Amino acid sequence: MWGAPFSAQAKKMLLLGSGELGKEVVIEAARLGVETIAVDRYENAPAMQVAHRSYCIDMLNGDALKQLIRKEQPHYIVPEIEAIATEALLELEEEGFCVVPTARAARLTMDREGIRRLAAEQLNLPTAAYLFADSLEQLQEAVRELGTPCVIKPLMSSSGKGQSVCRVPDDAANCWDIALSGARGKSVRVIVESFVKFESEITLLTVRSASGTVFCPPIGHIQKDGDYVESWQPHVMTSEQWKQACHIAKTVTDELGGYGLFGVELFLTADGVVFSEISPRPHDTGMVTMVTQDNSEFALHVRAILGFPVTEVHLLTPGASATLKADVETSDFTIGGIEDALALPRTQVRVFGKPETKQGRRMAVALSAGTDVEEARKTAVQAANMLKVEVNHVQ
């Protein structure tokens, strides 16, 4: 039960991170009459444009975070990115604030080491072989031990930033530099993972709510340079793969606990399903659910957070998503081609409204339904290719 936004009885949700995923979370919360507060490191972030109010702070600064949250007194603190001062979230949870799904989940998934050690060493889930390195020398040693090819990633980063594949031992120095330049936060530590030769990879959206755990139909995706470019739902899997995927997702989400939606990233290999990583929040590849499911991943997240039951998820149609990425850096641009994209059958577009482009920055997504996944993928890719970042004045 709650009152209208801005009233004394309002239910308040504060998002830490205000990108394209948070924007949809805010919209879903607003649909249920929840008051929303969007926070990020830069002004006019996508979710800020639709929230009731917003703040621009350094979310890696624990004191700034605590000060804001104590002032706002939100009922729910909803992390939307990894790079947050999660020590502060643990403290706030101790004080009685509700961190979604839990402060420990945010802490463990904030860097790759916490969640990888939990999954592989405590929960005994299958993962790629891995080592950590704090210097170029340690990295070279790790590359020797794991062999090439291997994948190198900063501990704190997302959407492939700072990630590279080390194909021969001599690549290590270059990989080290890429990792340092792409890391969010101050850490210089990296994870080195043996390269998994997967047949395909999926995101298994898993919802923990007051009524238990439910899984969305599997989402297949393609990543380029560590960032997703296409996703589709459903992805065809054998019943044995589905069983293994659900077991992994249930094991890791039960361990993390709390209410909300999780994106469990899995590799499907000839030797079985391998755990990659998990987001305790909606997933970029899951944007396809805005066109495929009765409740999107964002609606499910909000519903679970608020303590409502989620007893089933219905796939209404096969569908696909494809992204528009910028190829230049500018703040003077327009997004074109929307009219062409929307002329395609069963197609929608989401333009995120990010105020600046950067090389490789995701700016919009095309969503298409189809009679089957192949048709939907074809249309979504066609639509995304019609979308363009048009630079007004080259800077």
Ligand SMILES: Nc1ncnc2c1ncn2[C@@H]1O[C@H](COP(=O)(O)OP(=O)(O)OP(=O)(O)O)[C@@H](O)[C@H]1O
């Ligand atoms: N060990 C590996 N072997 C083979 N491919 C890998 C490996 N690790 C990552 N990849 C590829 O790179 C992609 C991105 O990796 P990962 O999910 O770890 O990065 P990320 O920066 O956390 O991305 P996001 O934030 O988008 O989930 C994976 O989806 C996969 O395609």
Ligand SMILES: NCC(=O)N[C@@H]1O[C@H](COP(=O)([O-])[O-])[C@@H](O)[C@H]1O
């Ligand atoms: N893979 C994680 C992911 O997609 N996260 C989404 O991207 C935003 C950051 O985008 P930006 O780097 O363009 O600001 C995040 O705020 C979140 O919405």
Ligand SMILES: [Mg+2]
């Ligand atoms: Mg990932």
